[in-house]
Structure formats: structure tokens, C-alpha cells
Amino acid sequence: MSLLEVRGLVVGYGPHPVLHEVEFDVEEGEVCVLLGLNGAGKSTTVNTIAGLLRPQSGEVRLDGRSLGRRSPSARVKQGISLCPEGRRVFPRLTVRQNLRLGAWSQRRSPRAVREQQDLVLDYFPRLVERADQLAGTLSGGEQQMLAVGRALMSRPRLLLIDEASLGLSPALATTVWEVTSRIRDGGTTVLMVEQNAGALPFADRALLMEKGTVLHTAVGEQIRNVNLREAYLGA
Numbered sequence: 001m002s003l004l005e006v007r008g009l010v011v012g013y014g015p016h017p018v019l020h021e022v023e024f025d026v027e028e029g030e031v032c033v034l035l036g037l038n039g040a041g042k043s044t045t046v047n048t049i050a051g052l053l054r055p056q057s058g059e060v061r062l063d064g065r066s067l068g069r070r071s072p073s074a075r076v077k078q079g080i081s082l083c084p085e086g087r088r089v090f091p092r093l094t095v096r097q098n099l100r101l102g103a104w105s106q107r108r109s110p111r112a113v114r115e116q117q118d119l120v121l122d123y124f125p126r127l128v129e130r131a132d133q134l135a136g137t138l139s140g141g142e143q144q145m146l147a148v149g150r151a152l153m154s155r156p157r158l159l160l161i162d163e164a165s166l167g168l169s170p171a172l173a174t175t176v177w178e179v180t181s182r183i184r185d186g187g188t189t190v191l192m193v194e195q196n197a198g199a200l201p202f203a204d205r206a207l208l209m210e211k212g213t214v215l216h217t218a219v220g221e222q223i224r225n226v227n228l229r230e231a232y233l234g235a
């Protein structure tokens, strides 16, 4: 059984769906990249998995159990955490305070929160020097690291990252993608949305999305296969 099963998702913002029977699986212990052009439906997909949008039909299962109509906060408690598009850090709070807010679901175990914060700061050493700085004064890349770090503070089993590379230099985008491998090795499965095919070398599974459906899936060595890249660039 896969950690995440997405089945027949039909989602829209009005009467007309923008996702048409989206189906895919993500296995535990993978970094999965959901690749597609602007408007393909990637954000809609991860926002639905996080419970921010309700599907017209279809379902999302975690460990084989349907999440039904569970709220976003209930999903966080079940182990799904979203790092949203646009980072959305709290600019007038410090780095440390932003991280603490990400741990709201863990507040009964302060020790676990401290340990998780140490882990996050280990993933993103740049944030250590900035721990007491206001998040609004960080560079774009640092804010992106903070946004991923904050999402990790709930100790998720599945981390959803929406377009981490947007607006970052190639070097910084690579830094963020590289960290996903460490996050995976630390026991958190990662599903990241990307428009940038540069993320593919970091993926164990790649899903190509176009016009509200998943057109291709590639696993392991297949990802290095030129056809996927061509299918994407030619899309």
C-alpha cells in the first residue's frame, strides 16, 4: 500500500473542474516531483491533499484510509504538512517564532519541538545565524528555507512543497531541492510541485501534469529518460 493514494480527483473553483480525475500514488520514503506548466493544476492538487479545497468527487487516502472531509488542521495532525506557494512566512515574527508556530500540533511535547527545531536548523544552517532576525528581513532564498522548515515543525510523514524554486537563483533552488533528499532520509516523504525541470534529478518519482490530469509517471531511472523531459518541454 502506498503512503498517499490520490484517486479520481475532480476539483474546481466553480462549476467547471480544473482537475479531471487526477490519479497517482506516492510511496513512503520517496521524493516525488509533480511537474507541469503554469495552470496545469499542481497547486490545486496539493491544496486538495492538504484539505484546503474540497473535491467534487474522488478521494485522497493516507495509509489506505480516506481523508474524507477532514479539515486542514486534522490533516496536519495525521501527518500531512503543506509549505504553500509564495512562502507566507510571518514577516514581523522572528525565524524562531515562525518555526514555533509551525509546531502548534506538537505543543504537548516541548522536547519533541526542540528536537525538531534542531533538525530543521541542521537542514538549513543559514537559519541558525538568522534565528532572532525578523522573517521579513530575510532574503527570498532564506524565506523559502524558513517556509519549508516551518512546515517540517509538525513532524509530518508527508511534506507538500509548492514551487520552492520560484524566484530563486538556480544555485539556491538547487540548495532547497538537495535538502529534500535529506528530509526523505530523515523519514519524511516529500511531494513537491515544480515548473522547473531542474528538480527532476532529485526525484525518486516524477509525475507530469497537463491540463488537470497526470499524463506520465516515471520512477527511478525512467526519470533520466529523455522522453519525460521532451514530453514536458514539448507540452
Ligand SMILES: Nc1ncnc2c1ncn2[C@@H]1O[C@H](COP(=O)(O)OP(=O)(O)OP(=O)(O)O)[C@@H](O)[C@H]1O
Pocket: 013, 018, 036, 037, 038, 039, 040, 041, 042, 043, 044, 045, 085, 195
Ligand atoms: N482561486 C482560483 N479561482 C479560480 N480559478 C483558479 C483559482 N486558482 C487556480 N485557478 C485555475 O485553476 C487552474 C489550475 O491552477 P493551479 O494553480 O492549480 O495550477 P498550477 O499548475 O499550480 O500553476 P501555477 O504554477 O500557476 O500555480 C488554472 O486554470 C487556474 O487559472
